[in-house]
Amino acid sequence: DTGVSQNPRHKITKRGQNVTFRCDPISEHNRLYWYRQTLGQGPEFLTYFQNEAQLEKSRLLSDRFSAERPKGSFSTLEIQRTEQGDSAMYLCASSLDRDRGIGANVLTFGAGSRLTVL
């Protein structure tokens, strides 16, 4: 297992276009998270899944954003009608839901997908 994989790594698009990002988590992890990070800021939570169920969505996730995790494996984050304010790094992370013990509650991050909206 090579960790959390995100594609594409970079995406440049014109305002109004739709974009989709894919995240492949660590295979035995049952939780998957999406965060957004703008320059000089800490990551901001967008949404997360436990298996295929989307359990929580941030208020940051407007109706132009949609995320799916079919079959509880990989996840996609789609942004419709992109705006310049959507330009950011989109980070995916996964974790194994466990109360205690080694690895409990530790999120492993992917390298991110950088979006530039012109």
Next chain:
Amino acid sequence: AQTVTQSQPEMSVQEAETVTLSCTYDTSESDYYLFWYKQPPSRQMILVIRQEAYKQQNATENRFSVNFQKAAKSFSLKISDSQLGDAAMYFCAYRRDTPLVFGKGTRLSVIA
């Protein structure tokens, strides 16, 4: 809502010296997790160290250690024998039942 505050936007340290990064947080919970993550330039975020709030003993990982003051809601990171590879953004993060809440980060420079 839980908040995490890192009051030092930038810090610098001489190679081989020790530096401490500050973090405070706000929560009404008694059982939670605290983390320090490192994000090197243009590279992915990696876990540096983790602290479980129910444990009184401060966590250590090689050259990295924390000073966890639960009553003061303080969670500082000490890096000993700083190396050039330690240069990065460092994020403090809090978690209980909700996903990780991050601070705004501290940019650490290491001077040769």
